[in-house]
Amino acid sequence: xxxxxxxxxxxxxxxxxxxxxxxxxxxxxxxxxxxxxxxxxxxxxxxxxxxxxxxxxxxxxxxxxxxxxxxxxxxxxxxxxxxxxxxxxxxxxxxxxxxxxxxxxxxxxxxxxxxxxxxxxxxxxxxxxxxxxxxxxxxxxxxxxxxxxxxxxxxxxxxxxxxxxxxxxxxxxxxxxxxxxxxxxxxxxxxxxxxxxxxxxxxxxxxxxxxxxxxxxxxxxxxxxxxxxxxxxxxxxxxxxxxxxxxxxxxxxxxxxxxxxxxxxxxxxxxxxxxxxxxxxxxxxxxxxx
Amino acid sequence: xxxxxxxxxxxxxxxxxxxxxxxxxxxxxxxxxxxxxxxxxxxxxxxxxxxxxxxxxxxxxxxxxxxxxxxxxxxxxxxxxxxxxxxxxxxxxxxxxxxxxxxxxxxxxxxxxxxxxxxxxxxxxxxxxxxxxxxxxxxxxxxxxxxxxxxxxxxxxxxxxxxxxxxxxxxxxxxxxxxxxxxxxxxxxxxxxxxxxxxxxxxxxxxxxxxxxxxxxxxxxxxxxxxxxxxxxxxxxxxxxxxxxxxxxxxxxxxxxxxxxxxxxxxxxxxxxxxxxxxxxxxxxxxx
Numbered sequence: 001x002x003x004x005x006x007x008x009x010x011x012x013x014x015x016x017x018x019x020x021x022x023x024x025x026x027x028x029x030x031x032x033x034x035x036x037x038x039x040x041x042x043x044x045x046x047x048x049x050x051x052x053x054x055x056x057x058x059x060x061x062x063x064x065x066x067x068x069x070x071x072x073x074x075x076x077x078x079x080x081x082x083x084x085x086x087x088x089x090x091x092x093x094x095x096x097x098x099x100x101x102x103x104x105x106x107x108x109x110x111x112x113x114x115x116x117x118x119x120x121x122x123x124x125x126x127x128x129x130x131x132x133x134x135x136x137x138x139x140x141x142x143x144x145x146x147x148x149x150x151x152x153x154x155x156x157x158x159x160x161x162x163x164x165x166x167x168x169x170x171x172x173x174x175x176x177x178x179x180x181x182x183x184x185x186x187x188x189x190x191x192x193x194x195x196x197x198x199x200x201x202x203x204x205x206x207x208x209x210x211x212x213x214x215x216x217x218x219x220x221x222x223x224x225x226x227x228x229x230x231x232x233x234x235x236x237x238x239x240x241x242x243x244x245x246x247x248x249x250x251x252x253x254x255x256x257x258x259x260x261x262x263x264x265x266x267x268x269x270x271x272x273x274x275x276x277x278x279x280x281x282x283x284x285x286x287x288x289x290x
Numbered sequence: 291x292x293x294x295x296x297x298x299x300x301x302x303x304x305x306x307x308x309x310x311x312x313x314x315x316x317x318x319x320x321x322x323x324x325x326x327x328x329x330x331x332x333x334x335x336x337x338x339x340x341x342x343x344x345x346x347x348x349x350x351x352x353x354x355x356x357x358x359x360x361x362x363x364x365x366x367x368x369x370x371x372x373x374x375x376x377x378x379x380x381x382x383x384x385x386x387x388x389x390x391x392x393x394x395x396x397x398x399x400x401x402x403x404x405x406x407x408x409x410x411x412x413x414x415x416x417x418x419x420x421x422x423x424x425x426x427x428x429x430x431x432x433x434x435x436x437x438x439x440x441x442x443x444x445x446x447x448x449x450x451x452x453x454x455x456x457x458x459x460x461x462x463x464x465x466x467x468x469x470x471x472x473x474x475x476x477x478x479x480x481x482x483x484x485x486x487x488x489x490x491x492x493x494x495x496x497x498x499x500x501x502x503x504x505x506x507x508x509x510x511x512x513x514x515x516x517x518x519x520x521x522x523x524x525x526x527x528x529x530x531x532x533x534x535x536x537x538x539x540x541x542x543x544x545x546x547x548x549x550x551x552x553x554x555x556x557x558x559x560x561x562x563x564x565x566x567x568x569x570x571x572x573x574x575x576x577x578x
Binding site: 146173174179203243244248252255273278281 | 541
């Protein structure tokens with residue numbers, strides 16, 4: 001069964017004012033449990049508005065959001081529980097850190113859930129480990145840490161609530177390549193261990209190509225597509241046209257195809273491109289050498 | 291061409307905090323940049339690249355060594371305004387640099403401070419806004435603009451001062467792909483059409499590949515300094531430093547390792563397409 005589902009979800013900002021704008025327009029979507037989803041769309045496409053519906057930060061103008069088959073707005077009083085089950089990590093979450101120690105900051109969410117001290121401690125230690133924060137850092141003030149460490153503390157704070165669905169809005173924005181790879185690797189490892197559902201918003205298709213099973217693309221308030229990663233990359237040209245960045249390697253293979261070298265496969269990572277080329281250069285035997 | 295930036299023996303440490311030793315961030319930098327050059331500075335977080343940039347317009351002063359920009363020693367306090375008119379800086383976060391509630395007033399801010407006469411100011415503000423393609427938005431409120439548009443307004447504010455050099459510290463890090471393209475196109479135009487020297491600090495390898503020259507910082511020193519083609523051809527070294535190379539360069543390197551006859555110095559998509567076609571043409575010839 002789908003863990004997260006939207007039915008004709010529509011959201012309009014500032015209804016009745018001159019600034020009225022429909023940011024999400026009749027979106028139907030089903031996200032299965034355990035999937036790792038990359039979410040794309042340029043600024044103003046509606047992707048942020050969409051994800052804010054998933055944990056009830058916004059209430060649909062019309063249509064429904066279902067979590068585990070239940071309409072999250074069926075009982076308004078239960079919306080708080082929805083926020084524990086669907087964790088949302090905002091952009092630049094390190095600006096939201098406020099506690100005296102790293103431990104207390106990560107513990108903030110679990111404590112609000114009313115868990116006992118023993119359980120809180122277990123979760124803090126486990127998530128700190130998951131996200132690659134050493135135990136000795138837990139006693140430190142989060143403000144003494146580096147930018148990348150602070151960001152991981154903020155992400156751990158949401159992970160520690162052990163949400164069924166974890167949504168991260170541009171978790172790698174502003175990081176250098178090493179910092180970016182580190183955070184993505186930790187999130188991936190966490191996903192493999194917990195088998196929960198994760199949605200990552202990213203502008204970088206090169207990053208998304210490295211982790212996502214499926215890709216969701218928003219364009220002009222509508223769902224442009226939601227499909228397997230390979231199938232979405234098969235539409236590279238259309239995706240370029242709606243203003244998104246296609247990986248450089250994909251562009252090369254699109255051009256090769258135009259020039260008559262068609263490998264019959266969608267290419268979006270460098271290792272895959274290498275193997276594919278070597279195989280074709282060397283006939284079917286492909287011993288990985290040229 | 292004249293050297294616009296001359297950095298020699300530059301060392302810099304942030305002051306010692308209580309209980310902590312002063313950490314040396316820059317460990318002897320020698321770097322000269324010629325007027326009209328378009329230089330990218332790459333390096334991972336903590337490599338010292340932003341600290342280096344802040345020395346160019348005297349936001350920071352050397353602990354040791356010397357920085358001379360447009361003939362002015364940055365340590366000469368009496369000429370600091372002159373220096374900052376010569377070398378303007380654009381920062382990462384567009385929201386932290388906008389001071390006014392109307393676009394054109396924001397661009398005029400520095401000129402008002404410098405006491406530029408009204409007619410002259412009007413002309414320079416209009417020219418600067420046209421140069422960044424934001425003239426139609428001159429009466430807008432910056433709050434209604436996208437990140438890329440705000441960054442172009444920040445650039446216009448610098449251009450209005452008619453600097454010889456602009457330093458940009460990760461100006462596209464917080465922008466989406468569309469905003470990145472707009473800002474990069476604007477910077478390139480400033481360089482080509484007005485001959486303004488550009489020092490671009492970035493994490494994006496595709497941006498660095500568009501520059502004339504790439505300086506790679508590592509642990510407070512300069513690790514590589516050459517054309518993008520030459521720098522990225524040192525794939526292993528660049529990766530060792532914790533940076534990426536463009537995907538096409540990485541693919542060529544991987545294929546070379548597997549024994550393919552493909553050039554080492556591919557940095558554009560077009561070159562990659564041609565090289566792969568050539569490989570397949572050769573392959574066909576052999577199998578016949």
